[in-house]
Amino acid sequence: MAGSLNANAGPRYRHNADESAPYETITLDKLTPILGAEISGIDLSKPLSNRQQDEIHRALAENLVIFFREQHISQDQHLAFGRLFGDLHTHPAAPSEPGKPELMIIHADKDSPRANGEGWHTDVSCDLEPPMGSILYIKKCPPKGGDTLFASMYAAYEALSDRMKTYLDGLTAVHDGESVYRGLYKNFNVADKPEYPRAVHPVVRTHPVTGKKALYVNRGFTRSLVGLPRDESDAILRYLYEHMENPLFQCRFRWQENSIAFWDNRCVQHRAMWDYWPHTRSGNRVTVAGDKPY
Numbered sequence: 001m002a003g004s005l006n007a008n009a010g011p012r013y014r015h016n017a018d019e020s021a022p023y024e025t026i027t028l029d030k031l032t033p034i035l036g037a038e039i040s041g042i043d044l045s046k047p048l049s050n051r052q053q054d055e056i057h058r059a060l061a062e063n064l065v066i067f068f069r070e071q072h073i074s075q076d077q078h079l080a081f082g083r084l085f086g087d088l089h090t091h092p093a094a095p096s097e098p099g100k101p102e103l104m105i106i107h108a109d110k111d112s113p114r115a116n117g118e119g120w121h122t123d124v125s126c127d128l129e130p131p132m133g134s135i136l137y138i139k140k141c142p143p144k145g146g147d148t149l150f151a152s153m154y155a156a157y158e159a160l161s162d163r164m165k166t167y168l169d170g171l172t173a174v175h176d177g178e179s180v181y182r183g184l185y186k187n188f189n190v191a192d193k194p195e196y197p198r199a200v201h202p203v204v205r206t207h208p209v210t211g212k213k214a215l216y217v218n219r220g221f222t223r224s225l226v227g228l229p230r231d232e233s234d235a236i237l238r239y240l241y242e243h244m245e246n247p248l249f250q251c252r253f254r255w256q257e258n259s260i261a262f263w264d265n266r267c268v269q270h271r272a273m274w275d276y277w278p279h280t281r282s283g284n285r286v287t288v289a290g291d292k293p294y
């Protein structure tokens, strides 16, 4: 067949296929060529050597979201693992374990009105300094379902036309926590705060570690593009959201009990599937603080 059915169908995003140097202490099994890798050969309940820590950092930078299976760690070990990557972030609204404000509760069961993270989002992008990453440990899984989808915002950015990249250059967007968080955790008996964070961030951010550019607007928190007429802002954001939802940029993780996902919140969006009602899915999230996007 000469040509494809749709002239626009080919991926405008082509990842750099360079094989990276092997790892010494861990083994990686990639979910897709561009993001997601399952790591084996590491027991997070044991102290990690400097080498192991370096390799986890590198695996995260190269794969954007990394997964560990069959991990048996305590709440304190989960917190300590997070601290290897930076200060911990305290969620402005979500419920946490008693006496452990940095250990967020992720839980849905037959009585839940909703589950966490059901739409595409970046965690807490309404903060002035949004988290660098989130470490989610799922301890109870439904018999089927409850997967989490992740999408590379490097790939989404790369696949934009040069015209669109030029248009977005220098634009900023309003990210609002108020409209997301007020009343959200009522079913966990969490009282509302007087106010929730709101921030303006660049639409395209530069990753402070890799230096790569990533699209940085999300359906969850982004409300408008600064300085544009409302209709234009809405239309551009709608286009960007549809664009970033191309499955070419995604991987999908199937949980098992005692799995951990660690995503780089600066270049990845995620979305949790609540397809397992009336079953229960629960765990904890430790979130690592980040920097002001630029």
Ligand SMILES: O=C(O)CCC(=O)C(=O)O
Residues within 6 Å of the ligand: 106, 116, 117, 118, 123, 134, 136, 147, 148, 270, 271, 272, 273, 285
């Ligand atoms: O439950 C999940 O898989 C993800 C929920 C979520 O959005 C989060 O923990 O940040």
Ligand SMILES: [Fe+2]
Residues within 6 Å of the ligand: 117, 121, 122, 123, 270
């Ligand atoms: Fe999330």
